[in-house]
Structures are given as structure tokens and as C-alpha cells.
Amino acid sequence: MKVLLCIGHVPDTTSKIKFTNNDTEFDKNNIQFIIGPYEELALTRLLELKEKIGDLNITAINVGPAETEPTLRKALAVGADDAIRVDAEPMDAFFVAKQIAEVYKQGDYDFVVTGKESIDYNGAQVGEMLAEILEFPSISGTSFIDIEGGKAKLEREIDGGKEILEVDFPFVSTAGKGFAIEPRIPSMRGIMMARKKPLNVVAATEAAAKTKVTRFYLPEPKSACKYVDAENVEELVRLLHEEAKII
Amino acid sequence: MSILVYTENWEGKFKKSTYELLSYGNEIAKMMNTPLIALTIGNVDDNELKSLGNYGAEKVLKISDPKLDVFTSKSYTKAIYEAAKAVDAKVVIFSNNVSGKAISPRLTVKLDAALAAGVMHLPTSTDPFLVRKRVYSGKGFADYELNADIKILTLNTNSFEVIENHKDTVIEAFSVQIADSDLSAKPLSVEKTSGKLLITEAEILVSGGRGLKGPENWGMIEEMAEILGAGTCCSRPVADLEWRPHQEHVGQTGKVVAPNLYIAIGISGAIQHLAGVNGSKVMVAINTDPEAPFFEAADYGIVGDAFKVVPALNEAFRKFKQGS
Known part of the structure; x- marks a missing residue:
């Protein structure tokens, strides 16, 4: 079997963010980029499945300029078999979904896994858009996946509970919390091997972006914290009621 | 032309977030001078449907189809797509919850629309269509310009106030064609963590x-x-x-x-x-x-x-x- 795993190239979760060029661009200075946390979980679980069913080729894909290659190499070091970079600035979610759909059609993949949401633009769109373009079923926010007897069994979080589903191939699943428990990190051997694994660069396909960021903002600075004495907690209740008018 | 709001129901009932969504949609309907229409899928009684009129809905489209008793993103997208086409929706609004997140990107592709997910405020302008949303997981915000004839928005829960605005709403049955191929993900079981307040909705x-x-x-x-x-x-x-x-x-x-x-x-x-x-x-x-x-x-x-x-x-x- 073959799976296409979409890998996001995003700022480390501990990053303090800044904007530049009159607040129209994200300032990449001093930012460390990582594999998106949900994609990291997805890769981990796919490796577990590979160990279980034996025959599973994992192709990591990213749509981005050359600077995203270290992130793809990291996915190879963790255990992906090969990688594809679609050489383009990711204009918006629709643009990215179109690129991945094109790559999917060129290969003989059986299913696609993405993270449920990128931690930069928080769009939560690529996986579902891709499913619609390819006319596949989609299961979003998947918290568990297993493959058995030619079918996939997935669990997804729903409002106020969880649902277990069975789905035929092909499909798109977007991975959320719980997909795997502890993300795998590359071993020394993995890093050595990653250098020799194929990372193919392909040209972008024509697609028009539908959305554009015109300006970024940082949150307004908060006013200073008002302290209440630990021996006088009634004062907090009074403040929440009379000043904040929240209770 | 219209503004279409997908009003999800939970065992036939709406929630406060439904009314937030309509109140938000109604403000956009006013900005664009066009009627607000609500869309429900499933069995909701007429009294409950009428309540949508209290928050500005002039019409409620009601889809009752046994094929939609189970949720799949593909079948729901198809149903909402047909409704959006029928009422010539220029803006379609969802709650930024589990189903809204699953349907809205698919519908965006099907309608050749532009999507802003997780908005918290009204658009600052409707031509060009500019709306602000959180980015970098809340470490920043961005103004998004949506460049397509149809715009799709998903609204965060608890981010917009409920505003009453009474309309004598008309309930209209709407039928859709759902094929078996739209239902290829089969739910086997559901586990409810019932009774507990959803943390994304708690005040x-x-x-x-x-x-x-x-x-x-x-x-x-x-x-x-x-x-x-x-x-x-x-x-x-x-x-x-x-x-x-x-x-x-x-x-x-x-x-x-x-x-x-x-x-x-x-x-x-x-x-x-x-x-x-x-x-x-x-x-x-x-x-x-x-x-x-x-x-x-x-x-x-x-x-x-x-x-x-x-x-x-x-x-x-x-x-x-x-x-x-």
C-alpha cells in the first residue's frame, strides 16, 4: 500500500512571532521551523502501521520553496520512505490542495493523511479540500487509525464524544490529537539514511489562490494583572462581579 | 442573492451557538442588503425551527432525508451545496465546530468559493471582502481578503453576541439527491461523553x-x-x-x-x-x-x-x- 502524507513546515510551537514589511509578512528571522505537530503524530502512527502490516510505503509531501527541504528530510529521518516537494510558494489552502491532488493522481497511492490544522495559518482546510477535489470521503480530526482486512477503521472526535468509522480506500484522513501518543524522533541511523532517500522536486500546477492576507496584527498588549491577596479571596469574587461583570 | 447559515441541530434542538451564528449572519445580511436564510438537516419540529426567526432568518430550508441521518462530510457538503445554489447564496456561514470544519472546505471547492475559517468579527468591508481571523494559534491576527464570488466563513463559538431580530420566518421543505457513493464512510458506533459541558462552548x-x-x-x-x-x-x-x-x-x-x-x-x-x-x-x-x-x-x-x-x-x- 502507499500513503501520501502531507507535511507542514511551521514555526516551532515555542516561537514568539513578529511581522515585517509593514505587517504584511511573517518575520522568519530567528524562527526555527518544524514538522507540524499533527503531522508528526500522523507520521508516527503510519510507521506503527507499516511495522504491523509490512507493506506500507510512506511518501511525505510539502508544497513550498527549497527552504522547506530540511523539514522533509526530518520526516525521512523519522522513517518516511521518500519525499516530494512541489516547488511553489504556498499561496493559500486551495492552491496547496490542488498541488497535492495533482501529485496524488500521478502516483498509485491508496490514501492520504494530513494534519487536522496547521499551527501557522490555522486554516484546517487542505485535507478536506483535497478530498473534495479527488471526490474521496474525508474523516477529519481523526484520533485513531488502523488497517485490517483491506479496510481502514478510524476514530474521530465529535462534539461531546467520539465516533468509530469504517471506510473503504481511497480516503483522506486529517490527524488530530491521539492519532499517535508520543511522536517519534529521528535516530542517528535515521538521519544518515535520510540523506540517501529520494526527495523529488516537482513543478507546480496552475491554480489560482482565492484568499490573501492583507495585513497581520499582534494581539493588543494586556493591561497589568491585578493581584488579590491569597488571604482575601472574597475580593476576587467582588472584582469578577462588580468590575469585570463576568459572574 | 442571499446569506445562508447552516444551523446544525443536536437531537432536534438548537444551541446558543446557533443563535450567535444567525445574529452574525444577520449583520452581514444587513451590510449586503440581502435576506438571511437558515438551513437545517434532520428532524427538527416546527416550533424549534420558528425560533430561528427570532434572530433574523426570513426563511428556513429544511432537509429531511433518511440518507442524511448519519453524518458524512461528503453527503452533507452535497446537500448544502444544492441549497446554496438554489438560494443563490453569496455568503455561507458555519460554526467553527467539528461539522463546520469538515464541511466548509469541501463546500468551498464545490462552489468555487473563498473560505476564512475561525473568524471572530464581522467583515470590515464586503467589497473587497475583508475579514479578520486568528493566526499562529492565537499569537496573531490577520486580515483576509476573500476573492471569489461566494464567500464561506466559519465563526468561532462565543465570539459573537446573540442579537434578537424578529422575522416571521417561512419554513420550506427542500429535497436533495444523495447517492450511496456519497456515504462511503460508515459509522460503526458512537460514544457520548454525555452530560458534560463542551469546553469549546462553555462560558x-x-x-x-x-x-x-x-x-x-x-x-x-x-x-x-x-x-x-x-x-x-x-x-x-x-x-x-x-x-x-x-x-x-x-x-x-x-x-x-x-x-x-x-x-x-x-x-x-x-x-x-x-x-x-x-x-x-x-x-x-x-x-x-x-x-x-x-x-x-x-x-x-x-x-x-x-x-x-x-x-x-x-x-x-x-x-x-x-x-x-
Whole structure:
């Protein structure tokens, strides 16, 4: 079997963010980029499945300029078999979904896994858009996946509970919390091997972006914290009621 | 031309978030001078449907089709697509919840539309269509320009006020063609964690961190939540240590919440945690460490031992509730 795993190239979760060029661009200075946390979980679980069913080729894909290659190499070091970079600035979610759909059609993949949401633009769109373009079923926010007897069994979080589903191939699943428990990190051997694994660069396909960021903002600075004495907690209740008018 | 709002129902009932969504849609309908139409899928009685008229819906399209008794993103997208086409919707609005997140990107492709997910405010302009949303998991905001004839928005819960605006709403049955091929993901079973307040919808959240030392100490957190009618949640280490279920984890890689009041107990306030909660209107931090970064983000703070402060605070909250 073959799976296409979409890998996001995003700022480390501990990053303090800044904007530049009159607040129209994200300032990449001093930012460390990582594999998106949900994609990291997805890769981990796919490796577990590979160990279980034996025959599973994992192709990591990213749509981005050359600077995203270290992130793809990291996915190879963790255990992906090969990688594809679609050489383009990711204009918006629709643009990215179109690129991945094109790559999917060129290969003989059986299913696609993405993270449920990128931690930069928080769009939560690529996986579902891709499913619609390819006319596949989609299961979003998947918290568990297993493959058995030619079918996939997935669990997804729903409002106020969880649902277990069975789905035929092909499909798109977007991975959320719980997909795997502890993300795998590359071993020394993995890093050595990653250098020799194929990372193919392909040209972008024509697609028009539908959305554009015109300006970024940082949150307004908060006013200073008002302290209440630990021996006088009634004062907090009074403040929440009379000043904040929240209770 | 119209504005279409997908009003999801839960066993035939709407929630406060449904009315927030309609109130939001109604303001956009006013900006664009076009009627507001609500769309429901499933069995909702006419009285409940009529309630949508209290928040500006001039018409309610009702789809009842046994094929839609189970949710799949593909079949629901198809149904909503047909309705959007029929009423010439220029803006389609969803709640930014599980189903809204699953349907809206698919519908965007099908309608050749432009999508902004997780908006919290009205568009600042409708031509060009500009709307602000959170980016970098709440560490920033961005103005998005939507460049397509049809715009799709998903609205965060608790971010828009319910505004009454009475209309004599008309209920209209709408039928759709759903093929078996639209239903290829088959639900086998559903597990409900019933009775509990959804943390993404709660108006008050009481949240515990590693400072609480162990799952056995959550009694006082649950007690505070009960007194305040609040939901309970936790920081990432607490979920990772399995002191609390993963569904309760709030933060950058957990759930993003924006209640009216967020009470953080024994949570130091790592940047990833703050990113997931800084949309809250008022934040209270209780921590033994006066240097805890949460105090920089909080509106009110108590430096002290949670094991002494929380029981005393519960007592004070209880007295307040009894008095009010």
C-alpha cells in the first residue's frame, strides 16, 4: 500500500512571532521551523502501521520553496520512505490542495493523511479540500487509525464524544490529537539514511489562490494583572462581579 | 442573492451557538442588503425551527432525508451545496465546530468559493471582502481578503453576541439527491461523553495544571466548575500524564477556547498554553510562583497555594451564588 502524507513546515510551537514589511509578512528571522505537530503524530502512527502490516510505503509531501527541504528530510529521518516537494510558494489552502491532488493522481497511492490544522495559518482546510477535489470521503480530526482486512477503521472526535468509522480506500484522513501518543524522533541511523532517500522536486500546477492576507496584527498588549491577596479571596469574587461583570 | 447559515441541530434542538451564528449572519445580511436564510438537516419540529426567526432568518430550508441521518462530510457538503445554489447564496456561514470544519472546505471547492475559517468579527468591508481571523494559534491576527464570488466563513463559538431580530420566518421543505457513493464512510458506533459541558462552548472554564500534583486533587476543580456552571479543562502536561482525558487539553496543540472567564489553577502559562486561551475575555491565574508567566497574561492573579486558595475561593463563590 502507499500513503501520501502531507507535511507542514511551521514555526516551532515555542516561537514568539513578529511581522515585517509593514505587517504584511511573517518575520522568519530567528524562527526555527518544524514538522507540524499533527503531522508528526500522523507520521508516527503510519510507521506503527507499516511495522504491523509490512507493506506500507510512506511518501511525505510539502508544497513550498527549497527552504522547506530540511523539514522533509526530518520526516525521512523519522522513517518516511521518500519525499516530494512541489516547488511553489504556498499561496493559500486551495492552491496547496490542488498541488497535492495533482501529485496524488500521478502516483498509485491508496490514501492520504494530513494534519487536522496547521499551527501557522490555522486554516484546517487542505485535507478536506483535497478530498473534495479527488471526490474521496474525508474523516477529519481523526484520533485513531488502523488497517485490517483491506479496510481502514478510524476514530474521530465529535462534539461531546467520539465516533468509530469504517471506510473503504481511497480516503483522506486529517490527524488530530491521539492519532499517535508520543511522536517519534529521528535516530542517528535515521538521519544518515535520510540523506540517501529520494526527495523529488516537482513543478507546480496552475491554480489560482482565492484568499490573501492583507495585513497581520499582534494581539493588543494586556493591561497589568491585578493581584488579590491569597488571604482575601472574597475580593476576587467582588472584582469578577462588580468590575469585570463576568459572574 | 442571499446569506445562508447552516444551523446544525443536536437531537432536534438548537444551541446558543446557533443563535450567535444567525445574529452574525444577520449583520452581514444587513451590510449586503440581502435576506438571511437558515438551513437545517434532520428532524427538527416546527416550533424549534420558528425560533430561528427570532434572530433574523426570513426563511428556513429544511432537509429531511433518511440518507442524511448519519453524518458524512461528503453527503452533507452535497446537500448544502444544492441549497446554496438554489438560494443563490453569496455568503455561507458555519460554526467553527467539528461539522463546520469538515464541511466548509469541501463546500468551498464545490462552489468555487473563498473560505476564512475561525473568524471572530464581522467583515470590515464586503467589497473587497475583508475579514479578520486568528493566526499562529492565537499569537496573531490577520486580515483576509476573500476573492471569489461566494464567500464561506466559519465563526468561532462565543465570539459573537446573540442579537434578537424578529422575522416571521417561512419554513420550506427542500429535497436533495444523495447517492450511496456519497456515504462511503460508515459509522460503526458512537460514544457520548454525555452530560458534560463542551469546553469549546462553555462560558466559564476552570483549568488545572501540573501544580495540582495529581489526578486525585481534581475534586476542588470540579467543585468550582459546578458552583459556577463551568466546564473543566487542563494544560498539556496534565493530559500527557493522563491525569485528565485528552479532550480537556487546551492550548496550541489542543483545543482553542475563548470563554468569558478562564480560571487557570497551577498552570505556569507556557506560550503554547496561552496561545490556546488568550481569546478569553477575562483570565484569572492562581499560582504559588509569582514569576509564573501566566500572571503577565492574566487580568487577575492570586499568588498562593492552590490547595488553600481554591477551597476558600469555592466557599466565596458559593456564598456569592447563594446571595445573588
